[in-house]
Amino acid sequence: DAMVIQNPRYQVTQFGKPVTLSCSQTLNHNVMYWYQQKSSQAPKLLFHYYDKDFNNEADTPDNFQSRRPNTSFCFLDIRSPGLGDAAMYLCATSRDGLAGTHEQFFGPGTRLTVL
């Protein structure tokens, strides 16, 4: 089945230790998104890639970076995690453009714990 895969599902890191979260998709969608979701809150968009073009949200801290080496993969890098970065991180994809449906398909998320 075509899907959005996130690895790992659970990640524990230490305060200040860089961490990378991974997302892959078999949907061949041209847009990939990273959201941060804290407990009992709505997902908050951090940034997205439209094809190879990176689009950062204005209020996303510099501590968060992203890479998209090819259509299928996208990474979220947290350079120096703080306690406030503990959250669920959701990856999503969509097909945009003239033939697009604009629906976003979400992965299962990676729950990040910062010790």
Add this chain to the structure above:
Amino acid sequence: GDSVTQMEGPVTLSEEAFLTINCTYTATGYPSLFWYVQYPGEGLQLLLKATKADDKGSNKGFEATYRKETTSFHLEKGSVQVSDSAVYFCALRTIQGAQKLVFGQGTRLTINP
């Protein structure tokens, strides 16, 4: 800017009860509207959508109608089940500038047997 407002939760119902979760929006033009569901420990799943006024989205017994007069997209189900317990998010897709989802705050639904 565009925004979505959902009824506050948590909502607790008995099995087979009728469900309504209210959702209203503020947006420029006529955005696409969505309901997503999130089960514990999982990502969001698209439940249903509507892309233009008077469209009715439906899935798994849930329905929502795009009402431009009242800028609403209320979620309804005639008879809920314990397995419907989850958090429900109403969202719109902006049509100006960068097209992205704007979520409501979510409504936690618990169904008791």
